[in-house]
Amino acid sequence: MAKPDFYQSLGVPKNASDDDIKKAYRKLAMKHHPDRNQGDKAKQAEEKFKEIKEAYEILSDPQKRAAYDQYGHAGVDPSMGGGPGGFAGGGGFAEAFGDIFGDIFGQAAGGGGRRGGPQVYRGSDLSYAMEITLEEAAAGKDTQIRVPSWDECETCHGSGAKPGTSSSTCGTCSGSGTVHLRQGFFSIQQTCPKCHGSGKTIANPCGTCGGAGKVKKQKTLEVKIPAGINEGMRIRSSGNGEPGTNGGPPGDLYIEIRIKPHEIFERDGDDLHCRVPVPMTLAALGGGIEVPTLAGKAEIDLPEGTQHGKTFRLRGKGIKGLRSSVPGDLYCHIMVETPVKLTERQRELLQELDESFRGGGDRHSPGGKSWAEKVKDGVKDLFK
Structure with missing residues (x-):
């Protein structure tokens, strides 16, 4: 199968x-990196990642790019005796690949570290x-x-070192705050395990802050x-998290x-619900009642x-919710109370009232039938 251009x-x-080649590779490497693709897309992403990696290896090296432009894939294929563009060449790709990976993973970690200095996070x-x-x-x-x-330590004035002493450059990372792990063509940048990215070590830490x-x-x-805020919503206070x-x-x-x-009340979006207890006599005779609202009281007939x-x-x-132009409604659910004692x-x-109901036919039944008629209908249904 022919290799893609x-x-x-x-x-x-x-x-x-x-610069255009480096930017294009960085963007595609972030998109197709195997760690960023799982499941069914993982295999396809891995193949694409290998393709763009090989393309960047050739085009980022001036000698390899010139050989590719003149002879195509044959000019950079070591199995075909390719010249300076073959894989057997020096460490140019490993260095470039390590640099680009450092840029990618530095940004992904939130730091975007600076070359030659401690990583910034x-x-x-x-x-x-809040309730x-x-x-x-x-x-x-x-x-x-x-x-x-967090405030600056007043004892060491932020240096982390015991008064009268000072910090020294980390010997593991030479003050860069990062170390490079290489294996074959890969060079991956990681935070220095010795200084934890600060680029310095403290032999005599401050007794007040412990070196921090x-x-x-x-x-x-x-x-x-804000008025109308609902359960689970979040308010952002910029810059008041942990220090970098x-x-x-x-x-x-x-x-x-x-x-x-x-x-x-119970809230449902912008609406409110409440239960209103009503004596059975008032429910039967009708009349006005007062119901509570968040702003006071209202009347229902x-x-x-x-x-x-x-x-x-x-x-x-x-x-009235945060994204609403008008307030919601209040739903009052009537709860008819039966007297006790x-x-x-x-x-x-x-x-006496019960006896009058029994002799009044179906006019007292909300369903249009007397209680006795409903019982008879139920018995008939059982024997159908």
Whole structure:
């Protein structure tokens, strides 16, 4: 099977500059690296990665590129006696490949390390769980929280070394903060295990900070909770996460909202639901009742013969969400209460009422049939 054209593999023209070739390879290597592709795509990604790796090896070397431009694949194939472009050549590709991998994995780790100096890493993000009431979620609030922070050590003034001493350049990485592991054509850059990327070692660490150059403290942050925020939403506080390494930028603080259970209301998006207990006499006779809302109270007119579980909708009495132009609704679910601990007189009245129901036919049945008729229908269904 014929090999693909190296320029086409990288997606660059034949007159592409060295920088264009390097940028194209970096982009494709990030996309097709086997570690970034799993499952069914892994095999296909591995083959593509080998293809672009070979293309970059040839086109990034001036001698190999010239041989390829003049003779094609035959000019760089060692099995065909290829000249300076063969794999048997010097360490040019290994060095270039190591450099490009260092750039790729340095960026992937959040650092994008500098050559010739310690690796710089962004600080980790922090999470803070904040519990608020439903009323606070609906109306919003300004509050304060205390979170851990890092300040420069006052004893060593950030050097990490015991007063009167100083740090020294790391002998393992020569101050670069990274080491290179080579095997064959591969050269992979890793954080120095001796100095952990700082590029220096401290023989006599500061007794206050233990050599870190910083001490943990608490700081107070002002937090604005927007009106309409919901359970699980997060507020981002930029730069208030953990500090970076070797001068890297700090991470962010994410404040995750937790809403306390409410005694009356249950929230469903921008809508609210509540249960309204109603005496059975009021449900039967009908009349006006007061129901609670987050803003106060509202009135509902119960029609005569209101049944248990009946729902009344009050428009605009819910919550105005963060992305809503109008508030949600309040749904009031009627719960008809049956009296308990009756007096003798109340019992007599209920018995009289019950007798009147029995003699009143089906006019008292919400389903249009008397209780006795429903029982008879059920028995007939059993013997069908």
